[in-house]
Amino acid sequence: MNQSWIAVASAEHVRLGREAGFMQVGHGKIAPLRGIHPGDRVVYYSPTETLGGKDRFQAFTAIGIVAAGEPYRVATAGGFRPFRRDVQWLAARETPIRDLLDELELTKGKRHWGSQFRFGLVATGDNDFDVIAAAMGGAHPAERLNCFASVAAISSLYFTV
Numbered sequence: 791m792n793q794s795w796i797a798v799a800s801a802e803h804v805r806l807g808r809e810a811g812f813m814q815v816g817h818g819k820i821a822p823l824r825g826i827h828p829g830d831r832v833v834y835y836s837p838t839e840t841l842g843g844k845d846r847f848q849a850f851t852a853i854g855i856v857a858a859g860e861p862y863r864v865a866t867a868g869g870f871r872p873f874r875r876d877v878q879w880l881a882a883r884e885t886p887i888r889d890l891l892d893e894l895e896l897t898k899g900k901r902h903w904g905s906q907f908r909f910g911l912v913a914t915g916d917n918d919f920d921v922i923a924a925a926m927g928g929a930h931p932a933e934r935l936n937c938f939a940s941v942a943a944i945s946s947l948y949f950t951v
Contacts, residue, residue, distance in 0.1 A: 792829045794894075796912045796921035798842065801836035803883070804851040808879045813856075818872020822911045823861040826875060830856045834906055835887060835921050848904075853926050854879040862946045882926035887889045890925055894918045 791824075797815045807813055811951060815822045826832070834852040837925070839845045859874035865871055896918050897903035906912055 792831065793827070794831045794913050794914050794916055794923075795826060795833070796907070797832055797834050798907045798910045798912075799834060799836060800841040801839045801847050801849065801851045803841060804834045804836055807834075807874075807877075808852045808854075811857075811876055811879065812874040813854075813877045814872050814874045815912075816838050818870065820861055820863075820873040821846075821875055825874050825896065825911075826856055828858045831923075832856060832877060833920055833926075836884075837907065847925065848888065849884045850922055850926055851884050852879055853882045880927070882923075885922070885925045890921060893921050893929055 797813060799815070813826075813834075815825075832854055833850055836847050837847055837850040839847045854877040857878050860875055861873045863871050863873050863876050891897045891903060896912070896914055897905060900906075912932070
């Protein structure tokens with residue numbers, strides 16, 4: 791059975807990963823990525839536009855399916871060597887979380903809803919993921935994503951590719 795996840799990163803960093811086809815969590819740590827498997831669904835929540843910024847963004851910024859393969863390490867500028875996982879990102883619009891707070895089981899009725907995201911990766915239920923996917927891609931929430939046979943099948947339900 792595949793899992794649904796909400797990962798957390800600045801919008802700026804999510805956009806870089808989306809363009810290059812990868813995800814990275816926890817400042818490049820491998821441990822969170824070991825719990826994520828090919829076929830899992832992932833959506834990114836971005837509390838800010840920039841890393842460490844005070845600029846509130848509070849939006850879902852990317853959605854996709856984890857690709858085959860294991861986490862891998864890359865060398866980046868300045869000697870930083872983060873671990874990443876490949877993701878097939880789907881065409882989607884960035885969507886403010888405020889519009890969904892009362893619909894998501896994860897946030898409904900919680901005054902301090904943002905505290906759940908402080909660890910960088912949160913497992914979420916299929917219902918919450920479907921609500922977010924519908925908001926990002928325009929599909930009706932009743933259309934469930936319960937088949938991970940192909941990214942094309944998922945894309946045809948929620949997104950334009």
